[in-house]
Amino acid sequence: MEKIHSLLLKQKAYQSAITALHWDLETEAASKSKANIASSIGYLSGEAYSIFVNEEMISYIDNLDLNQLSALDQKVIKELKKDLDKIKVIPKEEFVAFQTLKANATNTWQEAKNTNNYSLFSPYLSQLIDYTKKFMAYRNEAKPLYDTILNDYEEGLNMKTLDHFFNLLKDELQASIKLVNENPLTLKKMPDHYGAGKQKKLAHDLAALVGFDFEAGVLKESEHPFTLGSDKNDVRITTHYYHHNLFSSIYSTIHEAGHAIYEQNISDEINDTIALGGGNCMSIHESQSRFYENLVGREYHFLKNIKPLIEKYFEAFKDYQVEDLYLHVNQAKSSLIRVEADELTYPFHIMIRYEVEKAIFNDNIDVALLPQLWNDLYDQYLGVRPTSDTDGILQDVHFSQALFGYFPSYALGSAYASQIYNTMQEKINVKQLIEDNDLSLIKDYLNEHIHQYGKALTSNEILIKATGKSFDPQYYIDYLKNKYQGIYQK
């Protein structure tokens, strides 16, 4: 175990460097420097790969007598074996080329999005898909390729489960979608300009308020908000400041802070194993970010409590009631942009991406046809149609990082969050805690029942720890129905 740990420490040194380069690339690197940084990332990823995938590591792992290990060490070995099996089938040159490609693809995606030029990005997308298919095929698993992909995001997840989940949402939420689209709220117009400097200070205050630890993290700006963590003491989040929309940065800050609070509160013991450090699967991770963003951040009393803080930077809000803010941030309507979508239509954005990915991996659709498919699906699921690829297939960063299979986690995470909230409400009256502006007990509960475990439990075990039962989508459906009936049938 000691030898394995010392190899993991070396790998972690590379990981810190790669993380720093990515962070730099996406938050501040100068345009002419990006190609060099991307190639450094590629090279160092190869070195990190070699430390992990080699005879030495494989023989250490194979020769261990699992029975002589502590329960925690057994989990470490199980996790390492799982990762090794995935990665050792990939030739190193291909692995390195793929890392460099991803870094370059992300740069190109940003340019393509800014200039509404899908054809700039599509050759990269095509290569990313080909690599992904090839890597999955190397594993030679007895299931559809897209199931292998999904399973990497959450053990046991497959198309059968997701088809069932999404069909249920479609059936149950159709009436609510109709309700909100046909009965738009009459809202007080929000102020139309917000300086970036003030937004930045507000974002800092809000992140601290919900529990982000600035001694173990950084908050910065990037094109697309994200969280990046290489260790519980080094968790970075970003947001984006729009001059015309204050609530975009407020909610992306709270969302990313939710991810970061998770990472920052993994137990030291688990963090030190390296292999089990970091958050659990992406669905559990998203359950935490969306818990903070929606179940805390969009609550009437949370808004009531932060209103004075908002007024500190933007005096115009003194002329608004809490109710005005509440309705503004909870209005629902079919729209084009996922990250700006309300909670009700949100899962439909996810279903669209899920259908697009099934078309890519099950039906081998030509990348040239994806914008059309994307737009058709928006028509079909939400009754709206993008007029540009910037607002269509180019809107999200994920494809450019080959994060296929990631999107369903957002919908699952939202559903897990509702289930977790339900149990917390019974045990600690979370609604009252929000009203009392006492968020620390909420954080403590999540720390104790979810965060501390890192990857040492499966997602199902975490759900059972936190809620006493396996996944049940009904909490999510009931939550959405009740919330939007409450707002729209007043």
Next chain:
Amino acid sequence: MEKIHSLLLKQKAYQSAITALHWDLETEAASKSKANIASSIGYLSGEAYSIFVNEEMISYIDNLDLNQLSALDQKVIKELKKDLDKIKVIPKEEFVAFQTLKANATNTWQEAKNTNNYSLFSPYLSQLIDYTKKFMAYRNEAKPLYDTILNDYEEGLNMKTLDHFFNLLKDELQASIKLVNENPLTLKKMPDHYGAGKQKKLAHDLAALVGFDFEAGVLKESEHPFTLGSDKNDVRITTHYYHHNLFSSIYSTIHEAGHAIYEQNISDEINDTIALGGGNCMSIHESQSRFYENLVGREYHFLKNIKPLIEKYFEAFKDYQVEDLYLHVNQAKSSLIRVEADELTYPFHIMIRYEVEKAIFNDNIDVALLPQLWNDLYDQYLGVRPTSDTDGILQDVHFSQALFGYFPSYALGSAYASQIYNTMQEKINVKQLIEDNDLSLIKDYLNEHIHQYGKALTSNEILIKATGKSFDPQYYIDYLKNKYQGIYQK
């Protein structure tokens, strides 16, 4: 040569990562993350070391037939040999430990400076000195250890040259120092508060005005302003915003921009060799930063031209004359802080550090006695005495990075700048160009005569290219005497 180049490319990938981690550490990393980042830097430095110092590289270099190489390749090999000879005598464990120590020492120095606690930093300083002595001793050169150190900053530089140079300055400038201290100017008081946000925008505008290329660089904040470059297309500079002092950030921005303009304008051919990329020795580098800071930035007409820009962010300056600004930024007076010092007393701050370093390396003084020595030297050379170590020996970052031997470059650089200015005045009338706000021709001249060559020429060859002769300190002495007599004997 191809094999050597491919090893250098690998080394450069590490260097990019190490640079990114340093940049991160010094500009934004969270406090709890710093130890981990420092240890990653240490580990990766070791890997970079191994790529450079190994049998393969040594045998490639030793087996090359120099006569069959291009003139440029011959220089590459000469440079690599020089570096290898310095570094291969250091055992890898010690090299790595030293890199980690430096990263931790810099963090501790910052804390020690903030809390005026020299004893927090002194154990690190002591170790840094010991490592430096040990590494220099490994080289077993037939000269005093401090000469070996100085020679690493500029080929051929030694205590004999510096003693001569500094004694000349002491003799020639004493009367001017007396003049300025005994005849303080009557100045219009400057506004006393400057918001950091506006300073930041102004710094950005000024850097761009003097010629910093934002497509190949980043401007950010740090405790102590610095320039960091791993490639001509990736040159980062920092400044520091003080609420009570606008001109501190203005001049540190222009100073660091001067360094960056140098790095960004090395020719592609030289940059691609990697080994000869980056600026020449530190004295030449400082000649460029101080050229921009002082010979351009503190000129009456430069101030006249940037006054409208300053007023754009700080309206209060509308009530000031250009003359008020000119006198404010050119007033001279013995003081405690090097980076805030005027041009006239500046070299005396350097002489003090030079004496301190001679005490460290020639006389093996106990680190506990350094604050006292520092303060005594300030008394003796400038007639002022620090009342805290924060304003005394802890004021500069250099010792914490083991940059012993670096300080003399600042004074030499200033002197080189005067000599270069003199030739430029004859050839392109630089004074008139500043008056016409046409800084691009100044940049073109420096690009052509100095910047493009990188490390492909010696500092003496550069001086001859740019001025037609070797170093002559008299230009500097005349410049300082004339300038301050002009201001103080009006």
